[in-house]
Amino acid sequence: MPTPRIVIIGGGFGGLYTAQHLKHAPAQVTLIDRRNFHLFQPLLYQVATGGLSPANIAAPLRSILKRQRNTEVLLAEVMNIDPAAQRIDFADGESINYDYLVVATGASHNYFGNDQWSQFAPGLKSIEDATEIRRKVLMAFETAEREPDAERRKALLRFVVVGGGPTGVELAGTLGEISRETLKHDFRHINPADAEILLVEALDRILTPYDPSLSEKAKQQLEDLGVKVMLKTMVTDIQANSLRLKHGESEQTLETYNILWGAGVQASPLGAVLNRATGVALDRAGRVTVEPDMSIPGHPNLFVIGDMSLFLHQTGKPLPGVAQAAMQQGKYVAKLIQTRLSQPNHTPAPFSYYDKGSMSTIGRSKAVAQTGNLKFSGWIAWMMWLFIHVLFLVRFENQILVLLQWSGNYFTRNRSARLITGEHHELLPEVSRAIPAPESAKDRIKDPAVESTQQSRI
Amino acid sequence: MPTPRIVIIGGGFGGLYTAQHLKHAPAQVTLIDRRNFHLFQPLLYQVATGGLSPANIAAPLRSILKRQRNTEVLLAEVMNIDPAAQRIDFADGESINYDYLVVATGASHNYFGNDQWSQFAPGLKSIEDATEIRRKVLMAFETAEREPDAERRKALLRFVVVGGGPTGVELAGTLGEISRETLKHDFRHINPADAEILLVEALDRILTPYDPSLSEKAKQQLEDLGVKVMLKTMVTDIQANSLRLKHGESEQTLETYNILWGAGVQASPLGAVLNRATGVALDRAGRVTVEPDMSIPGHPNLFVIGDMSLFLHQTGKPLPGVAQAAMQQGKYVAKLIQTRLSQPNHTPAPFSYYDKGSMSTIGRSKAVAQTGNLKFSGWIAWMMWLFIHVLFLVRFENQILVLLQWSGNYFTRNRSARLITGEHHELLPEVSRAIPAPESAKDRIKDPAVESTQQSRI
Numbered sequence: 001m002p003t004p005r006i007v008i009i010g011g012g013f014g015g016l017y018t019a020q021h022l023k024h025a026p027a028q029v030t031l032i033d034r035r036n037f038h039l040f041q042p043l044l045y046q047v048a049t050g051g052l053s054p055a056n057i058a059a060p061l062r063s064i065l066k067r068q069r070n071t072e073v074l075l076a077e078v079m080n081i082d083p084a085a086q087r088i089d090f091a092d093g094e095s096i097n098y099d100y101l102v103v104a105t106g107a108s109h110n111y112f113g114n115d116q117w118s119q120f121a122p123g124l125k126s127i128e129d130a131t132e133i134r135r136k137v138l139m140a141f142e143t144a145e146r147e148p149d150a151e152r153r154k155a156l157l158r159f160v161v162v163g164g165g166p167t168g169v170e171l172a173g174t175l176g177e178i179s180r181e182t183l184k185h186d187f188r189h190i191n192p193a194d195a196e197i198l199l200v201e202a203l204d205r206i207l208t209p210y211d212p213s214l215s216e217k218a219k220q221q222l223e224d225l226g227v228k229v230m231l232k233t234m235v236t237d238i239q240a241n242s243l244r245l246k247h248g249e250s251e252q253t254l255e256t257y258n259i260l261w262g263a264g265v266q267a268s269p270l271g272a273v274l275n276r277a278t279g280v281a282l283d284r285a286g287r288v289t290v291e292p293d294m295s296i297p298g299h300p301n302l303f304v305i306g307d308m309s310l311f312l313h314q315t316g317k318p319l320p321g322v323a324q325a326a327m328q329q330g331k332y333v334a335k336l337i338q339t340r341l342s343q344p345n346h347t348p349a350p351f352s353y354y355d356k357g358s359m360s361t362i363g364r365s366k367a368v369a370q371t372g373n374l375k376f377s378g379w380i381a382w383m384m385w386l387f388i389h390v391l392f393l394v395r396f397e398n399q400i401l402v403l404l405q406w407s408g409n410y411f412t413r414n415r416s417a418r419l420i421t422g423e424h425h426e427l428l429p430e431v432s433r434a435i436p437a438p439e440s441a442k443d444r445i446k447d448p449a450v451e452s453t454q455q456s457r458i
Numbered sequence: 459m460p461t462p463r464i465v466i467i468g469g470g471f472g473g474l475y476t477a478q479h480l481k482h483a484p485a486q487v488t489l490i491d492r493r494n495f496h497l498f499q500p501l502l503y504q505v506a507t508g509g510l511s512p513a514n515i516a517a518p519l520r521s522i523l524k525r526q527r528n529t530e531v532l533l534a535e536v537m538n539i540d541p542a543a544q545r546i547d548f549a550d551g552e553s554i555n556y557d558y559l560v561v562a563t564g565a566s567h568n569y570f571g572n573d574q575w576s577q578f579a580p581g582l583k584s585i586e587d588a589t590e591i592r593r594k595v596l597m598a599f600e601t602a603e604r605e606p607d608a609e610r611r612k613a614l615l616r617f618v619v620v621g622g623g624p625t626g627v628e629l630a631g632t633l634g635e636i637s638r639e640t641l642k643h644d645f646r647h648i649n650p651a652d653a654e655i656l657l658v659e660a661l662d663r664i665l666t667p668y669d670p671s672l673s674e675k676a677k678q679q680l681e682d683l684g685v686k687v688m689l690k691t692m693v694t695d696i697q698a699n700s701l702r703l704k705h706g707e708s709e710q711t712l713e714t715y716n717i718l719w720g721a722g723v724q725a726s727p728l729g730a731v732l733n734r735a736t737g738v739a740l741d742r743a744g745r746v747t748v749e750p751d752m753s754i755p756g757h758p759n760l761f762v763i764g765d766m767s768l769f770l771h772q773t774g775k776p777l778p779g780v781a782q783a784a785m786q787q788g789k790y791v792a793k794l795i796q797t798r799l800s801q802p803n804h805t806p807a808p809f810s811y812y813d814k815g816s817m818s819t820i821g822r823s824k825a826v827a828q829t830g831n832l833k834f835s836g837w838i839a840w841m842m843w844l845f846i847h848v849l850f851l852v853r854f855e856n857q858i859l860v861l862l863q864w865s866g867n868y869f870t871r872n873r874s875a876r877l878i879t880g881e882h883h884e885l886l887p888e889v890s891r892a893i894p895a896p897e898s899a900k901d902r903i904k905d906p907a908v909e910s911t912q913q914s915r916i
Contacts, residue, residue, distance in 0.1 A: 036596065
C-alpha cells in the first residue's frame, strides 16, 4: 500500500499546527503556501508602525519544519480543488493528488461592496500591507514638515482608522504613541503631537467581543494617547484625499491622506471553489460551513479550519476568528487524520473549542484582557499580553530579539524600524484643495454579525 | 547678521559625519537626503543574504540627529546646484540657499557602458537592491525544488557574482554558507549544497587592494565554502537567462538565473551638475576632482566629499572609496567650516587621510585584514572584523540586537531573515532552454583604475 498523502493548504496558524501535529503520522505530509514564511499576524501592526521588522514576526516555513522528515513545503498558489478526483491544481498548471486535504487559507479584509476604497484605505494582512502603511504614515509627517500651509498640514497630520476591533484599536493606539512620544524631537517645523488620530466605529462601543466595562476602559486608554474615538459613526465614502462620515443624521467630509482599514472579514476565495465543487454552504463573509469534525458534508477526508471556516460554538455562536481557534482546530484535525490512517472507520468526538480568553493591546502599559469572568486593564493586562506573546514567539527562534527590541522601545520610547522603503519613497502628491462632497451615501459599512468575529487573535 | 546656513546633501557616512561635527557650530545646519535613513552599507550584503533585517543596518536620520538643535533633516531630492547664486533646487520645484555647501551623494555601480545588464544583474547599493537579491536567491532554490528536469535544476542553482572586490567576495562567500549550511535540511527534492557559486574577476587576483598573500588566502577560504573563483575572466555579455565569459582566447556561455553585480563605481550624477556649473574636472568614474581642502576650485564654500570625490592621497594615489575616508573628510570639512565662521580668511592645512587598514569578511570565521605591515586571515581576522563592525553599530542604537542575531546565526548556522517579500513572489519564469550565443563580445568589463578603489568600506 502506498504511503498516504496528506495535503495542507495554508501556512498560517491553522495549517502550520496541523502539519506539526502530523509529525509522527505514517504519511507523506505536504504543506502548501504562496509565501515562504509563516506570519505571526497578531504583531503585524508593530511592523506597520515601525516597532518591529518583518523578519521579527515571520519565520521561513522550511526552517520551522526542516527536522520533520515526513513533511515537505511547497511554494505554490492553489487555483482549484477537485474533491471528486482528490486533486489540487496550481496556478502554474501542475497538480497533485491527496488522500486527506486540510484547507486553511484564512481571510482578508472586507470593504463590504466598496472594493474601490481599498486603494485609499489599505488593510493590514500581509508584510507588504504593513510596510506600505509604515511608508504612508511616515511620509505624512515628512510631507507636513515641508508644507507651509497650515490647513494642508492639518490634513496631512490627520489619521483615520476605520473599525474598532483589535486591529483598529492597536493601530490607533500606536499612532497615538508615535505622534506623542516617538517623534517628539524629530521635526523642526511641525509638532508631531498635533496629529489628529480618529478611530471610527459603527457600533456604540469598541472591542465588542469584550465586556462593555472593558470597552469603556479601552476607550479611555486610547483617549489618554490622544486618540479621538468616534462611536456610532459610519464611513459612507472614501476618496483619494478625503473620507465621508455619517453620525446619526449629520454627515461630514474630512480631508485626510491616511486612512487605515481595520474592519470586516472576507474568507479566502478557496471557499467559493469548495462551494462550486461540493455545494457546501457559505455565509455572507464567504466562510465554509463545516461539520462537527471540521470536514465538509459528504467529504470526510476534506477539512476546512481557521478563519475561513464557520463552526458553531457550543454556545451556538460562531467561533471567533482568532489564532487560538485555528490552532486548536489544526491539532484536532491532525489527530483525527492520524487515527483514521490506522482505523479507517473511526468516528471522532466533535471538535470543541476551549476559550482561553481574549486580550487586546492599546499601547505602552495599556491593554484589556478577559478570561472567563476575570477582567483586567491597564499595566497588568499589558504585562499579560506581553508575556503571552513573547512566549508564543518561542516557535519563531527570535523571541529574545523581539523581547530586547521591545524593552529598548519601552525605555527609550523609540521605534527603530521606521524606515521608508519600497518603490515609492517620494513625498506625497500635491494636496488637492477641492474636496468633492459625494452625494451617494452608502447606508452602512459594517455588518455586526461579521464584525463580532474580529476578536483578539491569540 | 543672519545665522549662516550650512547645507549638506547626502546622509551617508560623509554627510552624516559632517552634520554631527557641526553640532556646536553657530549656524543653521540642513541635512538633505532622498531617504529618511542612514544606511550602514558595509553590512548590506547581510540583508541580501537573509542574515539581518533592513532595520538592523539602517537608522532614521531624524532619530540620529534629534537632539542636535541647530540641525534639521529635509527629505528631498536635489536636481540642481547653482554655485553662483548659492542655491539648491529640488525635484518638487522648491529651492533653498546656502552659505556653505557639502555634497556627499556617493556612488553607485558601473556597468561600463552596458546599462542594459543592470536588469539581469542587480548591484547592491540600497535596501531595495538587498531585498530584491534576497528574493531572487531564495526563489532560485524554491523553483529548483519543484523543477523535475536535472539540467534546468543545475542552471537554477548556478549563482554568478561579478567582481572580486569586497562586495563580490562577501556575496559569494555568504552564498556558499547559505547553500552548504543554512539550507542543509530545508529541501526534499534538491540538495542545496549542489549549488554552483562562481566568482568572476577580470584581474589575476581578488581583493586587489590587499597584499597578494591575502588575496590568495581569501581565495582559499572561498574555495573552502564551495565557491569557484574564476580569475582573468571577463564578462562579455549578460542576457535574461545567461552570461557570456571570456578567459584568454576561450569563450563560454553559462545558463544562469542569478547574476549579482559587484563591480565598478559610478559617482553620483550631482558630479556632472557641478561640472557643468563650475567646470570642475571629473574622472572616468564621474568623480569630482577636489582641492587639498576638499573644496571645488574657485568655490571655497563648496565641498565634495566621500565616494563622489577624487582626492589624491599623500602617496599620489586616489583615496579608496571606503567609509573611513568619507568620515575623515566629513570631520575635516565640518571643522574647516566652523573655523571659517569666526575667521573668514582662515587657510587650513590640507586634508590628510589616516589609513587605519582594510578588512574584508568572507564567511563564518573567514576574513582577511591588513593594517600597516600586519596581515591577518581566518578566525582572528574575522573576530577583528566583527568587533569593529559591532562597535560601529553603536551609533545605530541597535548594535546589541545585531550582535545577538549574529551570535544566534553563528551557533545555529541559521539565517532568520530569509523572507521572500515584495510585489513579485511568484516562482521564476519558465526556464528558456535555447540560450542565445551573442557575437558581439565587449572587449572589457573592468577598469582596473576604477576597480582598485573598491576596497573594504570601513
